[in-house]
Amino acid sequence: MSTLPPPASAPRQQPLLDSPLIARQAAELLRTPHAIRQLDAAESAAVVAQMQLVYFPAGSVLLREGDDHHSNYMLLVLEGWVSVDTGASDGPDSVEVAALGPGSIIGEMALLDGAPRSATCIATSAVQAAGLSRIGLERLIDDHPKVAAKLMMALATRISDRLRSLGKQLQMYAQITATMQQDLEKLRKLAR
Numbered sequence: 001m002s003t004l005p006p007p008a009s010a011p012r013q014q015p016l017l018d019s020p021l022i023a024r025q026a027a028e029l030l031r032t033p034h035a036i037r038q039l040d041a042a043e044s045a046a047v048v049a050q051m052q053l054v055y056f057p058a059g060s061v062l063l064r065e066g067d068d069h070h071s072n073y074m075l076l077v078l079e080g081w082v083s084v085d086t087g088a089s090d091g092p093d094s095v096e097v098a099a100l101g102p103g104s105i106i107g108e109m110a111l112l113d114g115a116p117r118s119a120t121c122i123a124t125s126a127v128q129a130a131g132l133s134r135i136g137l138e139r140l141i142d143d144h145p146k147v148a149a150k151l152m153m154a155l156a157t158r159i160s161d162r163l164r165s166l167g168k169q170l171q172m173y174a175q176i177t178a179t180m181q182q183d184l185e186k187l188r189k190l191a192r
Contacts, residue, residue: 070117072135081099
């Protein structure tokens with residue numbers, strides 16, 4: 001069992017299997033559409049065996065955009081709500097892009113690639129989460145390679161879906177920008 005690197009808010013943590021009822025809840029949540037519905041009961045139990053139970057008080061920063069020191073784990077929200085913000089998290093450019101609750105997974109991109117965090121996640125209420133570290137993922141690969149492959153494929157699919165959605169949003173923004181530019185040009189011509 002491995003411990004997660006502590007984020008700035010230093011949550012309390014313990015092996016998830018030390019709390020059997022919560023471990024069962026985590027295994028069930030892993031199989032929901034919000035998380036990784038491709039896993040069966042035994043597979044989700046194998047993943048849960050590598051997870052840590054972490055607690056964050058309301059207002060805590062779970063993940064910070066740009067952080068490259070604590071980027072080797074993901075969290076499955078078990079209880080509570082998390083705001084996902086992009087842009088400068090403490091400045092005027094911060095934008096909330098999602099509010100996530102139980103069954104949501106955050107931080108999976110950094111777990112897979114080790115790159116800096118791409119968003120800031122803040123507990124809007126007390127949060128209980130199950131964390132999977134890179135070391136836990138490596139143990140899963142050693143002990144249950146098929147489960148690990150299935151988990152990584154499911155995480156990659158989630159990331160791909162978000163990228164496709166972002167592509168559609170960017171197309172929409174490009175169309176809006178083009179329409180606005182045309183409208184501005186018409187107004188300029190009228191003003192002459």
